[in-house]
Amino acid sequence: MNEPIRDRLVSLRRSLHRHPEPAWREFATTARLVEEIRAIGVDELAVGPDAYDPADRMAVTDDDLEPWIERARARGADPAVLERMTGGNTGAVAVLERGEGPAIGLRVDIDGLFIEESKREDHDPVSEGFRSEIEGTMHACGHDVHMTWGLAVLEAIAESDFSGRFVVFFQPAEETSGGGCPMAKSDFASDLDYLLAVHVGLDHPTGEVIAGIEKPLAMCHVDLTIEGTSAHAGKAPNEGANAMHAMGTTIENAYGIPRHADGMTRVNIGYAEAGSASNVIAERAHMEAEARGETTELMEFVKERLERTARSAARMHGCQATVDVVSESPRADSDPELQALVSEVAEGVRGIDRVVPAADFGASEDATFLMERVQADGGLATYLIVGTDHPTSHHTPTFDVDERSLAHGVDVLVETIRELERRHPVPHIDGVPESVGAEAERTEAEGRE
Numbered sequence: 001m002n003e004p005i006r007d008r009l010v011s012l013r014r015s016l017h018r019h020p021e022p023a024w025r026e027f028a029t030t031a032r033l034v035e036e037i038r039a040i041g042v043d044e045l046a047v048g049p050d051a052y053d054p055a056d057r058m059a060v061t062d063d064d065l066e067p068w069i070e071r072a073r074a075r076g077a078d079p080a081v082l083e084r085m086t087g088g089n090t091g092a093v094a095v096l097e098r099g100e101g102p103a104i105g106l107r108v109d110i111d112g113l114f115i116e117e118s119k120r121e122d123h124d125p126v127s128e129g130f131r132s133e134i135e136g137t138m139h140a141c142g143h144d145v146h147m148t149w150g151l152a153v154l155e156a157i158a159e160s161d162f163s164g165r166f167v168v169f170f171q172p173a174e175e176t177s178g179g180g181c182p183m184a185k186s187d188f189a190s191d192l193d194y195l196l197a198v199h200v201g202l203d204h205p206t207g208e209v210i211a212g213i214e215k216p217l218a219m220c221h222v223d224l225t226i227e228g229t230s231a232h233a234g235k236a237p238n239e240g241a242n243a244m245h246a247m248g249t250t251i252e253n254a255y256g257i258p259r260h261a262d263g264m265t266r267v268n269i270g271y272a273e274a275g276s277a278s279n280v281i282a283e284r285a286h287m288e289a290e291a292r293g294e295t296t297e298l299m300e301f302v303k304e305r306l307e308r309t310a311r312s313a314a315r316m317h318g319c320q321a322t323v324d325v326v327s328e329s330p331r332a333d334s335d336p337e338l339q340a341l342v343s344e345v346a347e348g349v350r351g352i353d354r355v356v357p358a359a360d361f362g363a364s365e366d367a368t369f370l371m372e373r374v375q376a377d378g379g380l381a382t383y384l385i386v387g388t389d390h391p392t393s394h395h396t397p398t399f400d401v402d403e404r405s406l407a408h409g410v411d412v413l414v415e416t417i418r419e420l421e422r423r424h425p426v427p428h429i430d431g432v433p434e435s436v437g438a439e440a441e442r443t444e445a446e447g448r449e
Contacts, residue, residue, distance in 0.1 A: 010403050012148050020137045022112055022114055023061065023176040027068050028072035054089050057181070059176035059178035090172040093183070096167075102164045103164060104420055109172075146200065189373050201386075206404055219299060226313075237281055240283070250313040291306050330368050336429060
């Protein structure tokens with residue numbers, strides 16, 4: 001544990017990769033982070049409910065947490081840390097107080113996915129011996145890399161002559177959009193001058209850096225439940241209220257929600273179940289859906305139409321619908337001031353051979369809660385991408401990263417933080433600098449070719 005993190009980036013990332021835990025179950029992961037943070041030495045360390053208000057959490061799981069707690073205990077997790085995470089309140093915030101200077105936040109996410117990792121011999125985690133040890137769960141989106149970056153950057157800043165306040169958010173439950181909101185509402189997010197959020201890969205190759213994303217889609221996860229009345233399908237089908245039929249109508253009509261003139265919208269019902277037997281009129285149906293929009297307002301438009309569709313379909317078939325918004329996240333764009341600064345820094349980082357100041361994101365991320373909070377308080381925020389060669393896409397069983405990107409990410413983030421310290425206060429500007437806009441236009445044009 002005394003060996004500097006910078007000298008064991010690969011081994012740390014692989015260790016984290018072997019033990020993925022899904023949203024609000026990151027017990028062993030948080031305990032490991034706390035162990036590493038304590039070894040670094042910080043001025044404040046908050047775990048679980050000390051880092052945020054549990055009432056602000058979204059997409060809280062109903063599953064039994066005990067097996068995950070027991071697995072963490074068996075791995076040697078500190079019992080006192082596990083006790084602080086009672087009820088699934090995972091995650092941590094680390095703070096360095098280093099006198100006068102800017103307040104800078106860094107957000108990294110920590111949860112894994114319910115994906116069975118490939119057992120193919122040509123999958124590097126298999127051949128190199130760091131495949132997930134938790135069956136059915138995998139770090140298939142690079143959050144093992146993100147945690148490694150967060151710890152390494154924290155260590156580097158702690159050992160430097162940095163002057164200011166540095167806050168690292170080790171955020172749980174990103175994959176379900178459940179953890180960004182409570183972190184953003186916490187006191188740790190107050191009065192930040194700058195916020196950096198970061199992701200690995202996303203189809204950008206090793207050696208490329210995207211200094212800031214634009215147009216992340218606002219998003220909501222919605223659970224739809226329809227309650228009907230069962231009956232004998234042969235003897236008296238007329239006595240039932242068919243929840244499955246109402247479900248089918250909901251699905252068909254949901255995809256008929258009109259697009260909007262103000263921008264891009266999305267709707268999808270990705271999971272549906274109903275019924276118990278071929279001769280029984282289904283009395284209950286359940287669907288899991290999502291709505292997205294180019295702006296928060298457009299997402300709200302689709303969400304409202306989706307809810308109306310489900311309730312109307314249920315009434316049509318004599319049933320009742322319950323709509324539960326499980327989680328959601330707003331749109332928040334990166335600030336051009338930070339895009340320009342990160343671009344300038346990344347140009348001088350060894351191993352980075354291409355810098356793109358801005359690019360459309362096209363997906364959703366609950367880091368936007370923190371970005372929105374900082375921007376509303378007058379600060380600046382950016383969500384940057386550090387490229388990596390990954391053999392298959394994110395959220396697939398054979399996802400992996402080029403481990404050269406570990407050092408790239410640390411260097412870009414550390415140098416950006418030090419440059420923010422030197423230049424503080426970075427002046428706000430109106431619109432995108434000409435160099436940023438021109439490069440973004442060139443990138444878009446290249447993508448069309």
